[in-house]
Amino acid sequence: MHPVHIPDLDEIRKAYAFTRAASVETPLLEAPALAARSGAARVFVKPESLQRTGSFKFRGAYWRVSQLSPTEKQRGVVAYSSGNFAQGLAAAARIAGVSARIVMPDDAPQAKRKGAESHGAEVVLSHHGDRPREEVASALAREIAETEGRVLLHPFDDALIVAGQAGAGLEAIDQFERLALPSPDIAFCPVGGGGFIGGVSLAFHYLKPETKVIAVEPAGYDGMGQSLDNAAITRVASGKSTICDALQATAPGEAPFAAVRHANVGHTAIDDTAVKQAMKLAFETLKLVLEPSGAVAIAALLQAGDEVSGRTVLCYATGGNIAFEDFARLIAA
Amino acid sequence: MHPVHIPDLDEIRKAYAFTRAASVETPLLEAPALAARSGAARVFVKPESLQRTGSFKFRGAYWRVSQLSPTEKQRGVVAYSSGNFAQGLAAAARIAGVSARIVMPDDAPQAKRKGAESHGAEVVLSHHGDRPREEVASALAREIAETEGRVLLHPFDDALIVAGQAGAGLEAIDQFERLALPSPDIAFCPVGGGGFIGGVSLAFHYLKPETKVIAVEPAGYDGMGQSLDNAAITRVASGKSTICDALQATAPGEAPFAAVRHANVGHTAIDDTAVKQAMKLAFETLKLVLEPSGAVAIAALLQAGDEVSGRTVLCYATGGNIAFEDFARLIAA
Numbered sequence: 001m002h003p004v005h006i007p008d009l010d011e012i013r014k015a016y017a018f019t020r021a022a023s024v025e026t027p028l029l030e031a032p033a034l035a036a037r038s039g040a041a042r043v044f045v046k047p048e049s050l051q052r053t054g055s056f057k058f059r060g061a062y063w064r065v066s067q068l069s070p071t072e073k074q075r076g077v078v079a080y081s082s083g084n085f086a087q088g089l090a091a092a093a094r095i096a097g098v099s100a101r102i103v104m105p106d107d108a109p110q111a112k113r114k115g116a117e118s119h120g121a122e123v124v125l126s127h128h129g130d131r132p133r134e135e136v137a138s139a140l141a142r143e144i145a146e147t148e149g150r151v152l153l154h155p156f157d158d159a160l161i162v163a164g165q166a167g168a169g170l171e172a173i174d175q176f177e178r179l180a181l182p183s184p185d186i187a188f189c190p191v192g193g194g195g196f197i198g199g200v201s202l203a204f205h206y207l208k209p210e211t212k213v214i215a216v217e218p219a220g221y222d223g224m225g226q227s228l229d230n231a232a233i234t235r236v237a238s239g240k241s242t243i244c245d246a247l248q249a250t251a252p253g254e255a256p257f258a259a260v261r262h263a264n265v266g267h268t269a270i271d272d273t274a275v276k277q278a279m280k281l282a283f284e285t286l287k288l289v290l291e292p293s294g295a296v297a298i299a300a301l302l303q304a305g306d307e308v309s310g311r312t313v314l315c316y317a318t319g320g321n322i323a324f325e326d327f328a329r330l331i332a333a
Numbered sequence: 334m335h336p337v338h339i340p341d342l343d344e345i346r347k348a349y350a351f352t353r354a355a356s357v358e359t360p361l362l363e364a365p366a367l368a369a370r371s372g373a374a375r376v377f378v379k380p381e382s383l384q385r386t387g388s389f390k391f392r393g394a395y396w397r398v399s400q401l402s403p404t405e406k407q408r409g410v411v412a413y414s415s416g417n418f419a420q421g422l423a424a425a426a427r428i429a430g431v432s433a434r435i436v437m438p439d440d441a442p443q444a445k446r447k448g449a450e451s452h453g454a455e456v457v458l459s460h461h462g463d464r465p466r467e468e469v470a471s472a473l474a475r476e477i478a479e480t481e482g483r484v485l486l487h488p489f490d491d492a493l494i495v496a497g498q499a500g501a502g503l504e505a506i507d508q509f510e511r512l513a514l515p516s517p518d519i520a521f522c523p524v525g526g527g528g529f530i531g532g533v534s535l536a537f538h539y540l541k542p543e544t545k546v547i548a549v550e551p552a553g554y555d556g557m558g559q560s561l562d563n564a565a566i567t568r569v570a571s572g573k574s575t576i577c578d579a580l581q582a583t584a585p586g587e588a589p590f591a592a593v594r595h596a597n598v599g600h601t602a603i604d605d606t607a608v609k610q611a612m613k614l615a616f617e618t619l620k621l622v623l624e625p626s627g628a629v630a631i632a633a634l635l636q637a638g639d640e641v642s643g644r645t646v647l648c649y650a651t652g653g654n655i656a657f658e659d660f661a662r663l664i665a666a
Contacts, residue, residue: 049620287382287653289620320620
């Protein structure tokens with residue numbers, strides 16, 4: 001499958017039918033406190049933080065690994081990741097009986113490194129210093145792939161990864177139907193390299209095109225937003241400060257970008273202050289632990305104003321991998 | 334229905350069929366980190382913290398309110414609660430269009446008081462000073478019932494409440510079956526007055542008697558444990574210190590006690606240190622915010638030792654209503 005292939009409805013359904021057997025059906029939680037605060041009519045949160053390994057990444061990784069050929073499975077896989085894909089891939093590879101080595105930047109949160117190791121992966125640290133961490137880590141992963149003959153997996157720029165993440169969209173659509181509710185007017189989706197929104201936006205595009213999917217990025221890392229505006233992949237300068245460690249990709253992948261263009265998504269950017277507020281509200285009103293990157297959709301809801309007034313909104317809360325001490329430090333600051 | 338009536342299988346199924354339409358199907362989360370730490374083969378956590386209003390209490394309250402006669406519904410209800418029943422009843426009464434006044438002790442956590450108010454209840458504070466807070470609050474609730482003609486609802490000593498809480502048992506049984514897993518060997522259940530474990534243990538007793546349900550109480554508040562040992566309701570002295578504010582009942586209710594005896598449950602007690610450890614582990618490995626009372630089943634797992642070695646264990650995480658600052662203070666201490 002070429003990376004810029006756009007998975008069709010049959011493909012994403014097939015991926016979900018396979019992955020759901022090993023993944024958590026994350027609940028659809030209504031959030032009256034967030035509705036009251038934002039002016040939305042109703043707000044629902046889908047906590048992928050409760051997914052196996054603490055983020056949505058397991059869905060795509062599990063589908064990707066399942067599609068390796070028998071010889072590829074024997075060779076093993078290698079990937080780079082700042083943390084959540086590392087954990088998702090580690091768990092997926094273990095279930096499939098595939099060896100996994102994962103390159104992580106040396107400044108990735110320790111909780112994520114330990115998580116990947118606890119799920120059975122061998123973690124190799126990359127040292128980027130002042131260079132872009134994604135480039136340095138990916139170069140090391142390529143080197144390991146060549147030296148050891150492993151299959152190099154990309155955390156998001158892969159049509160099969162996009163197809164796997166679409167399960168979080170199909171599942172939400174199914175949950176709204178089971179509750180006899182119309183599809184939400186707006187779905188806010190966190191965006192790093194775009195794998196998650198790529199899949200989720202395709203699911204809504206094929207089945208519920210009345211739902212407007214909106215890409216949410218940290219200010220300064222709005223590569224997807226700029227790419228959509230320019231109708232071409234646009235890389236932003238790296239190095240800006242954000243507490244959203246999982247959303248520091250400087251440009252969307254080709255596969256996710258093709259998907260989101262096809263699905264006609266919108267975009268917005270949020271700041272760290274709103275993210276911290278969202279983390280605290282998720283803690284107190286939803287009883288959910290969200291890492292900063294996992295809270296950006298709720299931050300976007302809080303910043304939205306008129307756009308959400310009187311509407312039904314779905315917020316994807318994509319991850320919860322954060323140590324308590326880091327969480328407490330962020331909230332106190 | 335007499336308070337010591339023991340709901341049969343048809344009754345608890347009927348209650349669940351009604352309440353599930355308005356309640357969250359809380360997920361069944363596997364917890365490999367807790368299995369590794371405790372020596373159990375597999376551990377599953379059912380987070381009722383994600384239930385509507387942040388605890389299991391909504392299930393029983395919603396069923397109880399639904400069973401009021403039309404004239405009782407017009408008269409409205411009154412209850413006393415240290416917090417979680419207050420919120421569950423407030424939400425249940427609002428859905429049913431019934432007026433609710435709720436007596437809360439003046440030292441109940443502010444988050445719980447605000448929660449009850451936000452769900453539409455009118456909160457009346459009781460001032461117990463050195464007297465047992467449950468007795469003082471219940472006396473005030475009785476007074477309001479008499480003065481205003483409201484129906485007095487008890488937070489746990491009511492066979493209909495017990496039947497409603499049983500939904501958390503039926504739901505877990507169904508989830509294990511859907512995952513093609515055998516029923517767990519052990520199910521740890523938090524116990525205050527016993528309403529929750531009364532219902533849950535009946536569900537397992539009727540359908541999966543091979544699962545041993547175990548009552549978990551804070552040390553010093555082991556009224557259920559002592560009552561089981563004595564084969565008669567036994568009240569413990571109140572006034573001991575515990576961080577588990579929702580589990581300070583000094584004796585089980587008659588209806589729950591009848592149910593747990595019928596279902597042949599075991600019992601154990603845990604200390605505050607284990608509860609804090611459980612709260613932190615739930616935060617970091619399950620991404621769940623649990624209040625102290627909601628974390629006692631995980632604390633019991635951590636303290637269990639040989640009893641859980643190699644077994645499959647279910648822990649009910651019954652509530653998550655706690656302010657971030659209170660959570661942080663407890664974990665830091």
